Structures are given as C-alpha cells and as structure tokens.
Amino acid sequence: xxxxPKYANVPDVKKFxxxxxxxxxxxKRAFKSTYAYVTFRDEATRQKALQxxxxxxxxxxxxxxxxxxxxxxxxxxxxARGEKRLEDCRSVRExxxxxxxxxxxxxxxxxxxxxxxxxxxxxxxxxxxWQAGFPEEQYDFKITEIKQSPILTGYRNKCEFSIGKKRRYx
Numbered sequence: 001x002x003x004x005p006k007y008a009n010v011p012d013v014k015k016f017x018x019x020x021x022x023x024x025x026x027x028k029r030a031f032k033s034t035y036a037y038v039t040f041r042d043e044a045t046r047q048k049a050l051q052x053x054x055x056x057x058x059x060x061x062x063x064x065x066x067x068x069x070x071x072x073x074x075x076x077x078x079x080a081r082g083e084k085r086l087e088d089c090r091s092v093r094e095x096x097x098x099x100x101x102x103x104x105x106x107x108x109x110x111x112x113x114x115x116x117x118x119x120x121x122x123x124x125x126x127x128x129x130w131q132a133g134f135p136e137e138q139y140d141f142k143i144t145e146i147k148q149s150p151i152l153t154g155y156r157n158k159c160e161f162s163i164g165k166k167r168r169y170x
Contacts, residue, residue, distance in 0.1 A: 001036045001053065002064040004029070013038070016058055022049050034061075037068060108146045116143060 004013065010027045013036050017024050026039040040046040046067070053065045094100075099107045119141045127134050 001038060002034060002066075003058075003061040004034055004036050004063070005059040005061055006032055006034060008036075008059075010036075017049075020049075020052050020056070022052065104148065104152065108148060112143065112146055119143070 010029050013027050013029060024038050025041050028037040040049060050065055053063050056063045123139055126139055
C-alpha cells in the first residue's frame with residue numbers, strides 16, 4: 001500500500017482494512033513512511049484487496065496498491081550458497097557454552113590462559129606506544145589463580161540471544 005497517511009500506525013492500517021471488509025495476516029509499517037506491506041491469508045483475499053483499495057481516499061490521501069515480490073526463502077538462499085541449515089550446525093550447547101565438555105578445573109585453567117594472553121598483548125601494545133623508556137616494572141602483571149566457586153551447579157552466566165532478520169541496507 002502506498003500513500004498511507006504518514007502518522008497512521010499498524011492498528012490504524014488494520015482498522016482501515018477491516019472497514020473495507022479485508023482481513024490481513026500481517027502488516028509491516030516503517031515509522032513515518034508513506035507505505036505499508038500487508039500480507040493476506042490467500043490469493044483471493046489479496047486480489048480482492050487489489051481491486052477494493054485502488055485509489056480509495058484515506059485522510060486526503062489516494063491509496064495505491066500493488067503486489068510486492070516476496071522475499072526469497074532464506075534457507076533456500078543459504079543452501080544455494082553452500083551454507084548448512086541450522087539443524088546441520090553444531091548443537092546449541094556447543095555454540096552457547098563451548099567449554100561444557102571440560103571439567104571445572106580445565107575450564108579455570110583455560111580461562112586463566114585467556115587472561116594471561118590478553119594481558120601479554122596489552123603489555124606489548126604499551127611497549128610499542130612508549131617506544132623507548134618503557135617502565136617495565138610498573139606493568140609486571142601478577143596473575144593469581146582463579147578461585148573456584150563452592151557452588152558447582154546453578155550459578156552459570158546467563159545467555160542472551162538476538163533473534164531476527166537483519167534490516168536491509170545496514
């Protein structure tokens with residue numbers, strides 16, 4: 001739908017469609033834009049909408065409607081590029097908790113090594129920045145062993161996931 005009133009939101013579009021005896025499945029509307037994407041349950045309803053809404057007046061705007069090409073199936077697109085489907089990838093556990101196969105003491109050793117690596121890289125960057133006269137004794141990092149928690153279950157960090165489709169042109 002084009003020429004939708006600028007400040008009409010999704011409920012307004014839904015109400016407008018109901019007024020014209022049209023039932024939508026999904027409506028996408030960008031904020032302050034003059035267009036909306038409307039999905040209908042079947043082809044017959046879509047054709048009815050194309051005929052009914054063409055040049056209908058809505059708040060002094062003449063509505064224009066046309067069929068939009070649907071997005072291609074993202075799974076088919078990924079397979080065509082040779083990418084695997086989600087179920088073919090490593091399990092969710094391996095992606096969210098890559099250290100789950102290690103014992104707690106092995107995890108702590110691994111994390112300690114990671115910390116040492118980060119601090120060594122930091123020290124190298126500082127040496128390069130100083131070039132000459134680097135006060136090495138001031139940046140001699142002393143790393144103590146990581147203390148193990150007495151609670152062994154139920155204390156793990158939470159995981160947050162962003163799920164959705166990326167916006168185009170970003």
